[in-house]
Amino acid sequence: MTQAATAFNFILSALALIVLQLQQLTNLVASIQRLGGLTERLRQIEAQNIEAQDIQGTRIERREGEHIEIRNLTLMTPTQDSVLVRDLSVTVEPGRSLLIMGRSGIGKSSLLRAIAGLWNQGSGQIITPPRADLMFLPQRPYLIDGSLRQQLSYPASAEAFGDEPLVHALEQVNLAYLLERLTGLDADTAALKLSGGEQQRLAVARLLLRAPKYAILDEATSALDLKNENLLYRALLETGATMVSVGHRQSLMDYHPQVLEL
Ligand SMILES: Nc1ncnc2c1ncn2[C@@H]1O[C@H](COP(=O)(O)OP(=O)(O)O)[C@@H](O)[C@H]1O
Numbered sequence: 001m002t003q004a005a006t007a008f009n010f011i012l013s014a015l016a017l018i019v020l021q022l023q024q025l026t027n028l029v030a031s032i033q034r035l036g037g038l039t040e041r042l043r044q045i046e047a048q049n050i051e052a053q054d055i056q057g058t059r060i061e062r063r064e065g066e067h068i069e070i071r072n073l074t075l076m077t078p079t080q081d082s083v084l085v086r087d088l089s090v091t092v093e094p095g096r097s098l099l100i101m102g103r104s105g106i107g108k109s110s111l112l113r114a115i116a117g118l119w120n121q122g123s124g125q126i127i128t129p130p131r132a133d134l135m136f137l138p139q140r141p142y143l144i145d146g147s148l149r150q151q152l153s154y155p156a157s158a159e160a161f162g163d164e165p166l167v168h169a170l171e172q173v174n175l176a177y178l179l180e181r182l183t184g185l186d187a188d189t190a191a192l193k194l195s196g197g198e199q200q201r202l203a204v205a206r207l208l209l210r211a212p213k214y215a216i217l218d219e220a221t222s223a224l225d226l227k228n229e230n231l232l233y234r235a236l237l238e239t240g241a242t243m244v245s246v247g248h249r250q251s252l253m254d255y256h257p258q259v260l261e262l
């Protein structure tokens with residue numbers, strides 16, 4: 001009888017274990033779930049760090065080709081503290097000008113810097129035609145000390161163009177009045193004190209003279225009124241140039257079959 005009672009108690013406590021420990025078991029499940037979540041999150045953070053390191057070490061690959069082509073470009077600032085563009089692919093074939101839009105500080109100029117080869121932090125490929133086929137116009141034109149002839153011919157030398165094309169270019173950008181204010185093409189330009197818009201038009205005149213295959217304009221007509229801006233873009237199109245422009249005005253879409261919104 002005693003042995004039977006002991007055996008019964010053994011079996012009873014063994015079978016009742018789960019019922020008696022239910023409270024603790026529930027606590028254990030909750031703890032396991034929370035620890036599981038934590039481990040999962042830690043794993044994610046680690047993966048992100050590895051991705052960032054992957055980009056930090058690498059450079060954008062550059063090649064020469066027929067036209068401007070960007071493949072899977074991820075672009076970072078030189079200080080590597082922010083990613084400006086992630087996995088961008090775009091092709092600018094001849095006649096398929098590209099307009100880049102987006103709010104200030106988003107990375108429009110930086111993208112052009114990357115095309116120019118000034119910035120190389122990131123990954124992906126940028127293919128551009130040879131240097132001689134490209135011409136860049138920054139938002140604030142670079143003016144040189146010298147005569148109007150030198151100013152217009154830049155970056156070529158003063159002998160590069162005859163009088164006629166120089167005067168024609170001035171007329172195209174509505175700056176022919178400068179010839180009257182000065183005593184001709186060989187007068188010094190320092191006294192002119194050109195306004196921001198006049199400087200931008202002068203820079204576009206350089207572009208019209210040189211007529212590159214690709215013209216890259218970083219808000220290069222931002223100081224101009226709508227009418228003058230349209231005039232310049234029409235003149236640019238007539239040279240047969242394909243453009244990559246940064247600009248804010250909707251009207252620019254008329255001159256660019258492709259639009260990239262950053
Ligand atoms: N030399 C630099 N080093 C680090 N960050 C830069 C540098 N130049 C610009 N940036 C940053 O990169 C971002 C994009 O700048 P930018 O391309 O000039 O803008 P936007 O679209 O107005 O042209 C900005 O946040 C700017 O502060």
Ligand SMILES: [Mg+2]
Pocket residue numbers: 108109110218
């Ligand atoms: Mg800019």
